[in-house]
Amino acid sequence: MSVTMPHIQLPDNLGIPNVILPGDPDRVDRVAACLEQPEALAFNREYKSVRGLYHGVPVLVMSTGMGGPSTAIAVEELARIGVQRMLRIGSCGALTDQLNLGDLVLVQAAVRDDGTSAGYAPLSYPAVADLEVLTACQRAATALSASHMVGLARSHDCLYGDNNPSLYEEWSRRGVIASDMETASLFVVGRLRGVQCGSILNVVAGFHKDVAESVGLYQSGAEATAAGEHREILTALEALVLLNR
Secondary structure, three states, rough: OOOOOOOOEOOOOOOEEEEEEOHHHHHHHHHHHOEEEEEEEEOOOEEEEEEEEEEOOEEEEEEEOOOOHHHHHHHHHHHHOOOEEEEEEEEEEEOOOOOOOOEEEEEEEEEOOOOHHHOOOOOOOOEEOOOHHHHHHHHHHOOOOOOOOEEEEEOOOOOOOOOOOHHHEEEEEOEEEEEEEEEHHHHHHHOOOOOOOEEEEEEEEOOOHHHHHHHHHHHOOOHHHHHHHHHHHHHHHHHHHHHOO
């Protein structure tokens, strides 16, 4: 007898080992448009899910909402239904002038400046991408000619914090190239639960740009960021094909 997870509302006998994790539920539909035989599964709270095939590889797509807590719940419940690989596709702000709108960041490791990951392990525990997944993402992005950088991101909980400008400058000086709210939680919880995890981020706010204004442009489908989203979707899907060979 199957058991349904309380938040994501998916059964433990779903049998799909690969999941792509956008934050925005609307982005689930845009990933589903790239799949063969897409089938809507559930939509509860921030967790919207669709399954389908990409070049014969079974893929689950599920939104996580914003921030570390909802991401951690998604990781926990997905791990319990047998998901083995989790690949985040999300947006980020650039912390370097070398990144332009629509460029991709393949996250090598994340600064744990969030509260959720701290609830799982001390800050001395690293938030690191799975090497096999990161390598597949690099190969896929290169094959697609998607402009990208591999590097460090900083995950945090405070999108509109008064000290954000000075914090961005500080972490930029330390070689961090992007800022998001979910990657650290994904990497820490996923590693603790024995899941292979990766994170592909689409730059929607340039360095020294206003976050609120930039996110607003992204939501309205500004050309560069919309194209970046499409590239990150394809990069994630092609990476899963490589990982399932």
